Amino acid sequence: xxxxxxxxxxxxxxxxxxxxxxxxxxxxxxxxxxxxxxxxxxxxxxxxxxxxxxxxxxxxxxxxxxxxxxxxxxxxxxxxxxxxxxxxxxxxxxxxxxxxxxxxxxxxxxxxxxxxxxxxxxxxxxxxxxxxxxxxxxxxxxxxxxxxxxxxxxxxxxxxxxxxxxxxxxxxxxxxxxxxxxxxxxxxxxxxxxxxxxxxxxxxxxxxxxxxxxxxxxxxxxxxxxxxxxxxxxxxxxxxxxxxxxxxxxxxxxxxxxx
Numbered sequence: 022x023x024x025x026x027x028x029x030x031x032x033x034x035x036x037x038x039x040x041x042x043x044x045x046x047x048x049x050x051x052x053x054x055x056x057x058x059x060x061x062x063x064x065x066x067x068x069x070x071x072x073x074x075x076x077x078x079x080x081x082x083x084x085x086x087x088x089x090x091x092x093x094x095x096x097x098x099x100x101x102x103x104x105x106x107x108x109x110x111x112x113x114x115x116x117x118x119x120x121x122x123x124x125x126x127x128x129x130x131x132x133x134x135x136x137x138x139x140x141x142x143x144x145x146x147x148x149x150x151x152x153x154x155x156x157x158x159x160x161x162x163x164x165x166x167x168x169x170x171x172x173x174x175x176x177x178x179x180x181x182x183x184x185x186x187x188x189x190x191x192x193x194x195x196x197x198x199x200x201x202x203x204x205x206x207x208x209x210x211x212x213x214x215x216x217x218x219x220x221x222x223x224x225x226x227x228x229x230x231x232x233x234x235x236x237x238x239x240x241x242x243x244x245x246x247x248x249x250x251x252x253x254x255x256x257x258x259x260x261x262x263x264x265x266x267x268x269x270x271x272x273x274x275x276x277x278x279x280x
Contacts, residue, residue, distance in 0.1 A: 044247050047273045048092060050240045050254035052224040053187045053208040056147040056177035058137050059096035062279040067092040069252075069271030071110075076264040086111045087128070089271075095278075100138070106131040106153065126161030131171075146176040157196055167196040173204070183212045193226070202226040218242040222256075225263065234263035248275050 046057045049067050059065045071087040090108040097103055108129040114122040133153030141147040152172040157165035173191030180186055188207040195202070208222035218241070225235040238256025245251060250273045257266040 044244050045250050045273055045275050047242075047250060047252075049271055049273065050242065050252040050269060051187075051206070051208045051210075051220050051222050051238065053189050053206040053222060054135075054149075054151050054173055054175045056137065056149040056175040056187065058100060058102045058135050058149065059094045059275065061096045061099045063096045063275055063277050065094040065096075065273065065275035067094070067271065067273040069269055071267060071269040073267035074265045080117045082115050082265070084113045084115065086113075087269075090129075094135075100136065102135045104131075104133045104135060104151075104153065106133075124162060126163075127159055130156045130159040132156070141177065141179060144178075146178045149175045149177075151175055151191075155194075155196075165196055167198045169194045169196045171204075180209075185210050200229040202228050216244045218244070225260075232262045233260060234258070235260040236263050238267075249273070 045065070046055050046059075047065075047067050048054045049069055069087065069090050071085070071090065073085045073087075074082055075085070076082040087108050087110040090106070090110075093105040093107075095103045106129060107127070109126070110128045111123065111125040112128070113124075131153040133151070135149055135151045137147065137149040139145065139148035150172065151174075153170065155169035155171065157168050171191060171193040173189045175187065175189050177188075178186045186207075186209050189205065191204045192201045193204055204224070204226045206222060206224035208220050208224075210218060210220035212218050219239070221237075221239045223235065223237055225233055227233045235258070236256055237259050238254055240252060240254030242250055242252040251270075252272070253268075253270050255266070255268040258264050
């Protein structure tokens with residue numbers, strides 16, 4: 022028996038095991054949160070950098086940088102995960118092309134969880150509840166004494182081996198002293214091959230006594246390994262009330278913490 026005949030079985034076994042490993046499932050880069058939770062005893066980090074403009078007139082706009090935002094997820098059970106969102110960034114106000122009122126610091130600290138309570142079966146989607154408490158007093162350099170919160174119902178359909186459809190419905194309180202916004206997202210996605218994924222998305226928010234804010238974005242993701250993923254995305258407002266655009270890049274990684 023030659024050496025090649027001994028090596029081939031090990032290569033085949035390794036290939037089968039590797040193929041059976043499910044790829045990392047992330048909430049970024051799109052606005053539509055995944056309906057899947059992190060597996061039990063797995064830790065997952067999703068890191069991103071973003072530049073966004075909000076235009077109010079030809080002379081006035083805000084520019085926001087997130088450097089970075091980090092979503093930390095831990096699978097407490099196979100159906101429930103703990104979540105922590107921290108965002109450090111800079112917000113710059115420009116009026117008549119003159120920069121003013123520059124603020125750098127912690128923009129957001131949110132704690133929460135994700136609970137999957139319905140599994141996909143035929144035409145029945147996977148259904149998950151996601152909720153966060155926004156501790157706004159942790160914001161710097163200015164903090165808000167009134168906290169906020171948000172929640173979403175996330176639904177996900179597998180339409181074929183390569184195509185999926187995710188959509189969210191939710192509410193968001195910037196702080197509890199003002200009326201909430203009603204939020205929505207819908208994002209069809211496609212696996213081009215084992216390593217590349219893409220999506221397009223509509224998302225927006227509706228505030229009381231205000232016109233809806235509708236936006237569009239699209240993105241690509243590359244799976245370097247089953248546990249490592251990189252992404253890029255960009256979007257723009259499609260209604261007058263949502264004037265502006267954004268571009269973002271990021272990466273996600275997971276590892277198992279125990280047996």
